[in-house]
Amino acid sequence: MDTASEADRYHVGSAEWFDASAGAGRVSSDHMAQEERQGLADVGRHAPIALRPSLGIAFVRFESEHLTGAGVKPVDLNVEEYVSANASARSNDSRQFASSLS
Numbered sequence: 001m002d003t004a005s006e007a008d009r010y011h012v013g014s015a016e017w018f019d020a021s022a023g024a025g026r027v028s029s030d031h032m033a034q035e036e037r038q039g040l041a042d043v044g045r046h047a048p049i050a051l052r053p054s055l056g057i058a059f060v061r062f063e064s065e066h067l068t069g070a071g072v073k074p075v076d077l078n079v080e081e082y083v084s085a086n087a088s089a090r091s092n093d094s095r096q097f098a099s100s101l102s
Contacts, residue, residue, distance in 0.1 A: 007020035035041075047055060 007017055007024060010017035010020060043052070043055065
């Protein structure tokens with residue numbers, strides 16, 4: 001279960017709800033801090049101001065064509081279940097790939 005939906009398990013305003021909400025806030029803050037240390041920060045430091053709007057438009061176009069258009073459909077999956085269901089297939093793929101190299 002992800003941290004945001006963890007709070008849904010508790011009565012709003014209860015100590016457990018506040019703990020779960022705070023946990024979701026920490027995870028979100030960590031994620032945002034990670035993004036600030038990666039490529040987006042480089043754009044902010046190095047891309048000319050005049051270039052930034054066209055980069056934003058290009059990103060929105062890419063996202064709409066690939067994430068919500070005909071490409072990848074965003075879905076909410078349980079990570080543990082997905083990994084368990086796909087672990088043996090990945091392991092077999094890795095072994096087949098490794099044997100093809102020899």
